[in-house]
Amino acid sequence: MERGVFKLTSAKKIAASLKRSAEHSSRRKAGAYRSALSMLTFYINRAGKTLPETQRTRLERAKVELKRAFGRE
Template sequence: MGTALRAAGFRWGRKELTHGSCQKDDTIPQNSRAQEDQREASHDGAQEPKRGAPKRWSQRVTKQSDALDLKQGVFKLTSAKKIAASLKRSAEHSSRRKAGAYRSALSMLTFYINRAGKTLPQTQRARLEKAKVELKREFGRE
């Protein structure tokens, strides 16, 4: 197909297909070698880290939640009942939360479990899953 177009007087420019009978050449001018080298150097795959952005946003959310004032180490407590009670207390006393107290507490607990992922030990994961059940019980949602 390319040879048929060329025979008909069409040629490919960098911008668009042009016809040979056109007076104006609509192709994009070639950049100088220095400009190309500068562009390649700035986009060589190595990206600069964003300044001021924390490395682990999920850790910051857990520590400095805008919705709940969590007791430090709440997810490390040894009892599911203590975890649920602490989350309930934090959710009920918070004036900045956007949803109901139950939803805020459960969201924070689920967030912590999901973000920990595979690194969360099975014993702690089981304790946190029990805390979800206890949280439901404390809010009377069973």
Template sequence: MAERSRARPAGKTTTRKKPSTGTSATRRAAPRRWSQRVTKQSDALDLDRGVFKLSSARRIAASLKRSAERSKRRKAGAYRSALSMLTFYINRAGKNLPKAQRDRLQRAKGELKRLFGRE
């Protein structure tokens, strides 16, 4: 048998195969975006599930206030932590929000301010 040469022909390059993007068990559990991971696993607040999808700005603000006041891990004050999480969601995690939901979240900022007596 003839021995094969390991040298590649001139002008030809090899390409690496991309890793599979299939849904393995570990891949399924991981959030798709870093902002989604921050929203779910923030070290500052333990948010109620679906808090940003609530139907009223007042309920969103009340839930954020409750979460911020209960948290023992936050570095800043409760108001600042709650407002930061809301602003983060609006800017990053919710950048493709429908206008009605974005407006509701903006109103929740005002409600949060009122709840904390910062008006």
């Protein structure tokens, strides 16, 4: 995974980076979509209440973009 991926300003860029990371990973047990979504959800949950609302909104939008990127709309 790229460094600072969750700090990117665009939800599309975050989704693209997570997709790239998940597809190139040889350690995943589930599919690439599930793996990418898991990374994103883990980050959101781990940050908890300390995550600024603007960043949380961006990351939630990244979930939608991730779905589009994998053709699961």
